Amino acid sequence: MEIRVLGGLSVQLPGGTLQLGTPKQRAVLAMLVTQPGQLVTVGELVDELWPAEPPRSAVPNVRTYAANLRRHFETLLPDARVLRPEGNGYRLHVEPDRIDVYRFEVECQHARDLLDRGLLDRAAELLDVAVGRWRGPMLAGVPLGPVLTARTVAVEEERVLAVELLADTWTRTGRAEQAVPLVRDLLGRHPLRESAHLLLIRALYRRGDRSGALAAYGDARDLLRDELGIAPGAELRRFRRALDEGARPSPVPAPRATRDAHTDPPVDAPARSYGTGNWLPRPVTDFVGRGGTIERVLAETRRVEGRTSAVHVIDGMAGSGKTSLAVHVAHRLADRYPDGQLFIDLRGHGGGDPVDPGVALATLLRQLGVPGQQIPAELADRVDAWRRELANRRCVVVLDNAGSREQVLPLLPVRPGTAIVVTTRRRLTGLGVGPPESLPVMTLDEGLELLARSAGPARVAAEPDAAAEVVRRCGHLPLAIRLAGSRLARRRSWRLGDLAALLADGTRALGQLSEEERTLAGVFATSYEPLSEAGRRLFRLMSLHPGGHLTLPMAAALAGLPLDAAARALDELVDGHLVEEVAAERYRMHDLLRQYSSELSARTDTAEDRRAALADLLDLVTHAVLRVAELLEPDFIREQAAPGPPRRPDLLAALGPPAVETLERERAELVALVVRAQEEGQHGYAWRLARILWRFFYIRGYFDDIILTHCHGLAAAEAAGDPHAIASMNNYLASAYARTGDYRAALEHVTRAVAVCERAGESHNLFRYRANLVVVQMLRGNLREAVEVGLESLRDARGHGGHDVAVGLPNTGLALGLSGRYREALRIHRLHLYWGRQGRSTFHILNALSHIGGVRMRLGEHRQAIRLLRASLLLRDRTGHRYAEAEVRNDLGAAYRALGRLAEAEQEHELARTLAHESGERHVEAAALNELGRTLATGRRRDESAGMYRAALRLATQIGHPYEQGRALAGLAEHHARTDPTEARRHWERALAIFERMGAPERFEVARLLDATPVDRSPGGG
Helix, strand or coil: CEEECECCCEEEECCEECCCCCHHHHHHHHHHHCCCCCEEEHHHHHHHHCCCCCCCCHHHHHHHHHHHHHHHHHHHCCCCCCEEEECCEEEECCCHHHEHHHHHHHHHHHHHHHHHCCCHHHHHHHHHHHHHCCCCCECCCCCCCHHHHHHHHHHHHHHHHHHHHHHHHHHHCCCHHHHHHHHHHHHHHCCCCHHHHHHHHHHHHHCCCHHHHHHHHHHHHHHHHHHHCCCCCHHHHHHHHHHHHCCCCCCCCCCCCCCCCCCCCCCCCCCCCCCCCECCCCCCCCCCCCHHHHHHHHHHHHHHCCCCCEEEEEECCCCCCHHHHHHHHHHHHCCCCCCEEEEEECCCCCCCCCCCHHHHHHHHHHHCCCCHHHCCCCHHHHHHHHHHHHHCCCEEEEEEEECCHHHHHHHCCCCCCEEEEEEECCCCCCCCCCCCEECCCCCHHHHHHHHHHHHCHHHHHHCHHHHHHHHHHCCCCHHHHHHHHHHHHHCCCCCHHHHHHHHHCCCCHHHHCEECCEEHHHHHHHHHCCCCHHHHHHHHHHHHCCCCCEEHHHHHHHHCCCHHHHHHHHHHHHHCCCCEEEECCEEECCHHHHHHHHHHHHHHCCHHHHHHHHHHHHHHHHHHHHHHHHHHCCCCHHHHHCCCCCCCHHHHHHCCCCCHHHHHHCHHHHHHHHHHHHHCCCHHHHHHHHHHHHHHHHHHCCHHHHHHHHHHHHHHHHHHCCHHHHHHHHHHHHHHHHHHCCHHHHHHHHHHHHHHHHHHCCHHHHHHHHHHHHHHHHHCCCHHHHHHHHHHHHHHHHHHCHHHHHHHHHHHHHHHHHCCCHHHHHHHHHHHHHHHHHCCCHHHHHHHHHHHHHHHHHCCCHHHHHHHHHHHHHHHHHHCCCCCHHHHHHHHHHHHHHCCCHHHHHHHHHHHHHHHHHHCCHHHHHHHHHHHHHHHHHCCCHHHHHHHHHHHHHHHHHHCCHHHHHHHHHHHHHHHCCCCHHHHHHHHHHHHHHHHHHCCCHHHHHHHHHHHCCCCCCCCCC
């Protein structure tokens, strides 16, 4: 396999070239290709394809694009399973070295390592290969969203640096003739890049073209003046002066510090007033990762150093490795800034008072070698002395642990020649520098490497899964991983699995992450203690929210604060890197900080305070979700599950108008809140929130979410002793079990719902739950019982309002259709469509259209069926309703097959199969396999067809679905009819027994085919 992104996107497989499809489908593939082996969620793909305002159909469209790509991969690589759905996303299982951009990056890094070792010729060869991989702009022709844009910009900068490095290396090794056209081409694309102009001038001079070098300088000077309004930088001016004086010019600073014995000595070296040295701390021996951040800092330093001092601010939460990174970067810059490597801890966070700027300046001047008696007493004079000293030197300075802008501003130089690296846990503004490098947690691979270096590579290699779990339990936080590794190193008898188990205990995890006097909790405390009282209270109570994200109104509800006060408290937490603002007014707390927050709250806040805060949060969320649910179940959901009046109507108003897509975005948090409510004894909120979410989960196919939330809701209802709630939870649990193939559980729960309603005298819900019993009986193969219960339920419900009739109609219609009573089924489904239109319910309308289309298909009216089915799918795309989409596509494929449109039929069956598998609808997946088998058989692909029937039979047998078992057996019988009549008869007989027991119409055709199949009369035959 060969994947190219450098100059357009293409995938070459052994079986041919992958079909990339539409522009948005190519963007999905590009997201996966640029993150090989990583899980890319559906949400991330939606954000990339529609950055501003995704349509309601965004999620199903993404799933369709991914399903198409999977099918194309499987066509060319049938057994490889290159693209796999996992959870709520997809993972591309491809080794990075199969992708040209990753090979390019590895080759560039290897070349830099060779240059560091003085192996210039070998480095040049490797850089030449790397640069030659580019055939045009990265991902040309692919629509780029925010993630892909950032990736292409970053890689383009790597490309430019690689070209500059190659040109510099060629020039230094006597091949300036090759460097000149290379740099000219680069300047054609990046005409304002001063470093490239420097390289061109030096290459021209080295090949003996002094006049050409002078002309190139003039071109650069004019271009910078005309386009940017600036004069050439210091290095360009030095070259010009040296050329005028006839001296040999100093070398251009290389794109990365790689000076060696072959480098020309610089001219006009600054005079040093005092001796100095390297005051940087010793770099950590187990430094790992952060390659992208390091390269950005180094590249930005090179970019600006000719005209100003480079100032980099690195911020991040406690324990994220800011100091280690800053020291590492400073050591990397030491050769480039040889006149001083300075370091000071400003103590902006932690024990003791922050270092005063005047004291900091005295310390830094001493590090430069200035005698104490020559350091001025006044702050302003010290600032002047500091800046004068730096004006004649090239120094790198680390200002560690800064606490405020006021601490840092006096320490910044005003002239070129200095690189400053500032680390801080706070967001520092007003420094007049570029955006900070906000340090994220480590990737899994980086975390594993760090753990291996601190605990020992052999131990990590022996237990890779446990090692990954330790890294995950450490929240990928460098300090936590380092402390965990140190703990293991001191306990040689421990296994990684032992530590992982200890870290899994949320009440003890932080206590395991310590080394002598240093603890993770202690490090966190230095960020927590300086907060205001409101900030500390909000930080503690945020741990009551179990999900990954929390909004501003939720924070206000938890802390009992007005909205503006909550916003100020959240800003304080964000500035201190105690929470992260992942989007506008959406916040996330690191897992270990959440544990610390929970421990603080347990020690500080009373149980009643915690209970009241959680109740306020649940009340806000329940009312907010209820407003959205009313869009899906108008005039019904309130009587089923509405709580009392909202406690905080001000916060409810602040949420803005309700929108269904907010439930998609907050889905994981809402599920977690149902679980937390039940666990904390908030029973009313637990079952109500579960019930309110049901319709959204059902129409989107999130059946696992229904099961999880309603199991907890049922436990809460039983604890509260509420018959209405108990019946409701049982009924909606049954709906999910029925869709996922657990018919025994579905029958058990819906039967309990009916029984509870009968005892409680709830006739209104009783009709609804009996109508749902129709579906369960139908899926279990009891068609006669299903039709009888359905018709009886409809007769009883007629006097109780249209909504109950509308709910019972589709189930009864399906049972009639499966029984072969197509005209009666058609009449029922048309009545359902009428009720849907009367009630203006999009859900009922699209549902009825698909059912009518299914009956028309079975009556042989295929073109009319296609129109109806496609109309139903169009409504689903417009509204985001995914309920039963797989079944609709399966019927659409059957209609296409009947018209001889086999390619379209196969595509619909494959998509139905994928959608059913991803949503866990196993009986629909079995149906899709059977229909796909029929389509393949029609196309004379007999062996493939038989494989589909066998897969359908296995799946239908596993879930106890007799109808699809019978269809699979009938398909296999047709497969064997020509070659093995005995085997065919065996399959016909089994299928006939199933269909006769069910009363399914297929029994007549199967009986006819069985009679037409000859009996094997040979000796030993059947």
